[in-house]
Amino acid sequence: MDCLFCKIVAGEIPASKVYEDEQILAFLDISQATPGHTLVIPKEHYRNIFDLDPQVAQALFGQVPGLARRLKQALGAEGINVINNSEEVAGQTVFHTHIHLLPRFGQEDGLDIRFQTQEPDFEHLAQLAQKIRETTEEV
Ligand code: 5GP
Ligand code: ZN
Numbered sequence: 001m002d003c004l005f006c007k008i009v010a011g012e013i014p015a016s017k018v019y020e021d022e023q024i025l026a027f028l029d030i031s032q033a034t035p036g037h038t039l040v041i042p043k044e045h046y047r048n049i050f051d052l053d054p055q056v057a058q059a060l061f062g063q064v065p066g067l068a069r070r071l072k073q074a075l076g077a078e079g080i081n082v083i084n085n086s087e088e089v090a091g092q093t094v095f096h097t098h099i100h101l102l103p104r105f106g107q108e109d110g111l112d113i114r115f116q117t118q119e120p121d122f123e124h125l126a127q128l129a130q131k132i133r134e135t136t137e138e139v
Contacts, residue, residue, distance in 0.1 A: 001045060005096035009043045019067060023059045026067055029100065034109050036075045038101040040067060046097045048086035060099065067101060077103035081113055 007013040008027065015027035018038055029037040042060050046052045052060075068080045081102040085092040102111060 003045055003096050004094055005039075005041050005098065006045050009041070018070075019063065021063075023056065024063050026063065026101075033100075034102050034104060034111050036071050036077065036101075036103040038067065038071065040064065040099040040101060041096060047095050048092060048097045049084055050086060052097055060097075064099060064101070071101060071103045075103050077105055079104040081111070083113075 004013065008015045009025055015025075017025065017027045019026035019040075023043055024040065025043055026038055026040045029039050031037065040060060040063055042052075042056045044053075044056060046056065064082060068082070071077055071080065081100070081104060083100040083102065084097070085100070086097070104111065
């Protein structure tokens, strides 16, 4: 399969690895949105969060707290953003699922991820929550 991250797993393309086990690989993102910007991937190919096997997800997400602590300690980060982009509309450009770990060093570290704040509409929230609860997941 013509997949960039599968090639990194296979060792066909070099990467600066920070963690590896049987199922999981973590390596530095080539673009370094903040210093230490790391990608965590399952070695097995999944497109994104929508087709990710729950047990593989457990192994993948299970590595995140430890890696976050390591990045914090090694780089002197104050905090971290943990992000998954799934599908183009969400900003996914490499279609082998991955988690971005973005160490944060202060307001001026070059990254700005803020959610828009708006007046809460509790009626709307209740309707939305009901709709989601009643939706049967298709797997
Ligand atoms: P996405 O936009 O799909 O969430 O993230 C893909 C990420 O992969 C981008 O942040 C991009 O910088 C990174 N990337 C693309 N090509 C390479 C590569 O060859 N090596 C590494 N280490 N990262 C890459
Ligand atoms: Zn792949």
